[in-house]
Amino acid sequence: GNYPNAPPCIKGWIPWFGVAFEFGKSPLTFISQARDKYGPVFTVVAAGKRLTFVTLHEDFRTFFMSKDVDFEQAVQEPVHNTASISKESFYKFHPACNTLIKGRLTPGNVAQLTDHLCEEFNDHLETLGDQGSGGLNELVRAVMYPAVMSNLLGKYNSPGSPFTMEQFKEKFAIYDEGFEYGSQLPDMFLREWASSKCWLLSLLGNMVVKAEDDETSSESGNRTLLQHLVTLITDKFLPNYGLLMLWASLANGIPITFWAVAFILSNPTVYQTAMEQINAALKDQDTRKTKVTAEELQQMPYVKWCILEAIRLRAPGAITRRVVRPLRIQNYVIPPGDLLMVSPYWAHRNPHYFPEPEEFKPERWEKADLVKNVFLEGFVAFGGGRNQCPGRWYAIMELHMFAALILFKYDVTLMDPLPKPSNLHLVGTQQPETPCTVQYRHR
Numbered sequence: 001g002n003y004p005n006a007p008p009c010i011k012g013w014i015p016w017f018g019v020a021f022e023f024g025k026s027p028l029t030f031i032s033q034a035r036d037k038y039g040p041v042f043t044v045v046a047a048g049k050r051l052t053f054v055t056l057h058e059d060f061r062t063f064f065m066s067k068d069v070d071f072e073q074a075v076q077e078p079v080h081n082t083a084s085i086s087k088e089s090f091y092k093f094h095p096a097c098n099t100l101i102k103g104r105l106t107p108g109n110v111a112q113l114t115d116h117l118c119e120e121f122n123d124h125l126e127t128l129g130d131q132g133s134g135g136l137n138e139l140v141r142a143v144m145y146p147a148v149m150s151n152l153l154g155k156y157n158s159p160g161s162p163f164t165m166e167q168f169k170e171k172f173a174i175y176d177e178g179f180e181y182g183s184q185l186p187d188m189f190l191r192e193w194a195s196s197k198c199w200l201l202s203l204l205g206n207m208v209v210k211a212e213d214d215e216t217s218s219e220s221g222n223r224t225l226l227q228h229l230v231t232l233i234t235d236k237f238l239p240n241y242g243l244l245m246l247w248a249s250l251a252n253g254i255p256i257t258f259w260a261v262a263f264i265l266s267n268p269t270v271y272q273t274a275m276e277q278i279n280a281a282l283k284d285q286d287t288r289k290t291k292v293t294a295e296e297l298q299q300m301p302y303v304k305w306c307i308l309e310a311i312r313l314r315a316p317g318a319i320t321r322r323v324v325r326p327l328r329i330q331n332y333v334i335p336p337g338d339l340l341m342v343s344p345y346w347a348h349r350n351p352h353y354f355p356e357p358e359e360f361k362p363e364r365w366e367k368a369d370l371v372k373n374v375f376l377e378g379f380v381a382f383g384g385g386r387n388q389c390p391g392r393w394y395a396i397m398e399l400h401m402f403a404a405l406i407l408f409k410y411d412v413t414l415m416d417p418l419p420k421p422s423n424l425h426l427v428g429t430q431q432p433e434t435p436c437t438v439q440y441r442h443r
């Protein structure tokens, strides 16, 4: 129409539906093929939406910093579909929500959550017993779901509560699995997904009541994220915001933990180097009641490199902004209304920034100034700008802690080859395509 300088546009032959089918089958592969064919900036029309992909690193600054793009306007509809929060409420509360979480999870505040998280991980790891075998993905979830929930949101399972952890694992898995479709489609097309969402919303309703009760008794320094949220959100959507926060805190962190442990175990020299550091830092510790402090984590920089390398290789498929005014990128003008997309997954496969990009090479992180919390150039797993992931310092600490603890306490062996990542999803990180069994024995 009025934008002759718009980027090349990929449309399907069925009007409106566009390339939704082809795109939906394997969006990650589709993006890289489209880039090869159409160049670094291109628009995909899928299910009535225009998604404009920006693939050159030099344009990422514009994506993160331009005043002509907007985060809230890009995610409002998906937020409505996935957490049933009204448009008015979202625009009213979201900016303060983001500021709140960012403020609660600064590197300094994260250090104060470390001891409690370690206790939780230790206790849940102990329930594995002396030896056994099982799916690594299931193992990671069984330990991390309850531990991270309790660490960030407070204990939810008040005695006599009808919500069990087993049910939670099942409902959350369905909700997370369908999150991408759920963000696009009305509930009526997705019965089972919608019912899991309802279950989770009542759980959050229950946790909010508990957080409000405990609010009066806890000192401000010890409040959980949920208790802070309770004082911020003053409308009826409080549990819904709780659900979003819960999803954000588990959806990427936990699958990437799986990948981090799997990468370490599948690579003998990496494993050996990591174990030397873990054993040196924790040498006199009890393997049954292991306490890893923030200082001890700092003595295991190689393990942290492994974590960052796993995050690099399994970064979210896409992040998004809404174009609100005509936006110049390369020689194109992107029309307002487009969803602007960056794929961290593909950005991290650019050999200019990450030589041998498909290789798991923790040493590449030696060059990053991690003490000053600076990542490697070209690393965008946590997004950027005002809406950069506020949980990133927590995420790194959590993954670092989990890897150190499980490897110190247990001798773990992979029984299956390292799975391939599934490329079914664009939102969030990739799940393993095949099961991955481990054998473990308490040290």
Ligand code: HEM
Pocket: 098, 101, 105, 152, 245, 248, 249, 250, 252, 253, 256, 311, 315, 316, 319, 320, 381, 382, 383, 384, 385, 386, 387, 388, 389, 390, 391, 392, 394, 395, 396
């Ligand atoms: C390795 C794990 C994680 C990865 C790769 C990740 C990645 C991301 C990305 C890419 C975004 C969007 C940023 C943008 O659009 O610029 C985001 C947003 C967010 N993340 Fe994370 N994240 C992780 C872990 C966590 C954890 C553990 C928490 C909570 C403690 C968390 C809380 C959030 C929240 C609340 C938002 C929304 C921010 C907003 O509404 O402005 N994330 N994350």
